[in-house]
Amino acid sequence: MKTLLDLSVGDVLEQADFLTVTQDMINQFADATGDHQWIHLDTTRCEKESPFKTTIAHGFLSASLMPKAFGEVLAPSDNIASMINYGIDKLRFLEPVKCNDALKYQFKLVDVSDKPQGKLFKVEASCILKSSGNPALVGSFLMLAVIKPQ
Numbered sequence: 001m002k003t004l005l006d007l008s009v010g011d012v013l014e015q016a017d018f019l020t021v022t023q024d025m026i027n028q029f030a031d032a033t034g035d036h037q038w039i040h041l042d043t044t045r046c047e048k049e050s051p052f053k054t055t056i057a058h059g060f061l062s063a064s065l066m067p068k069a070f071g072e073v074l075a076p077s078d079n080i081a082s083m084i085n086y087g088i089d090k091l092r093f094l095e096p097v098k099c100n101d102a103l104k105y106q107f108k109l110v111d112v113s114d115k116p117q118g119k120l121f122k123v124e125a126s127c128i129l130k131s132s133g134n135p136a137l138v139g140s141f142l143m144l145a146v147i148k149p150q
Contacts, residue, residue, distance in 0.1 A: 001073070001074065001075040002075060003074060003075045003076065003077035003079075004074050004080065004083075004121065004145055005077050005079055005080065005145070007109050007112075007121075008109070009110060009112060010108070010109065010110075011108070011109045012107065012108045013073040013106070013107045013108075014104065014105070014106045014107070015069050015072055015073060015104040015105050015106075016072075017104065018102035018103060018104045018130045019069075019102060019103060019104065021061070021062075021097050021099065021101060022099070022100060023043070023099050023100070025057070025061065026041070026055060026056075026057050026058065026061065026099060029057070029061040029064070030058070033060070039055065039056055040055055040056060040057070041055060042055070043055055052096055054099050055098070056097060056099065057096070057097040057098075057099070059093040059137065062097050062103065062127050062137050063088075063091060063127075063139065065103075065105075066105060066125055066127070066141060067083075067085060067143075069104070069105035070107060070123070070125075070143070073105075073107065077145075078148075079148055080145045080146065080148065081118075081146045081147065082146045083143055083145055084144040085141075085142075085143060086120060086142035086144045087141075087142045088139055088141055088142070089142065090138075090139055090140045091137065091138075091140075092137060092138050092139065093136065093137050094135050094136060094137060094138060095134050095135065095136045096136070097127075097129065097136045101129055101131045102130035102131075103128060103129055104128055104130075105126070105127050105128070106125065106128060107124070108123065108124045108125075109121060109123055110122050110123065110124050110140070115144060117144060117146050117147075118144055118145045118147040119144070119145045119147065120142060120143070120145075121144075122140060122142055123140070123143065124138070124139075125137075125139055125140075125141055126138045126139075
C-alpha cells in the first residue's frame, strides 16, 4: 500500500470493502446536522409515499464518509504531520443511498501542488453503490498534507 506522498497523478485507489449505511447511521447524522426530513427517518411513511420505498441517507452523509475511506486506501506516512480537508471543487449526488445499501469509494489523483504548509492533493472521488454498481456521488475533493519539518 502506498503513502499519499508516493502517489502520482493518474493513480487510482479503491476501498477493498463496502460499508453498509444503516438507519442508525442516518439517524445519528440527522441529529448531528438537524436535518430531520421524513425521507431520512420515517420508515413507515417512506414505505407508503417515497419512490424509494425506504429511507435514504443524506447526501452529505455519503460525502462525509469520504475522508475515512481515503484513509483506508493509503498507508500512513511518517512525513505527514496531518491531513486537512481543504474543500470540494465539485460535488454531485447522482443516486440515493437507500437504508442498508452498501457503498465504497474510488479515488483518482488528478493534481498535486505545493503550498506553504505542504502539498495540496486534488482527488476525483466516486462513491459506488453495491446494489447497482452506479455512483451515488462524484466529486473533486482537495486535501492538504501538512508536511513535517525535516
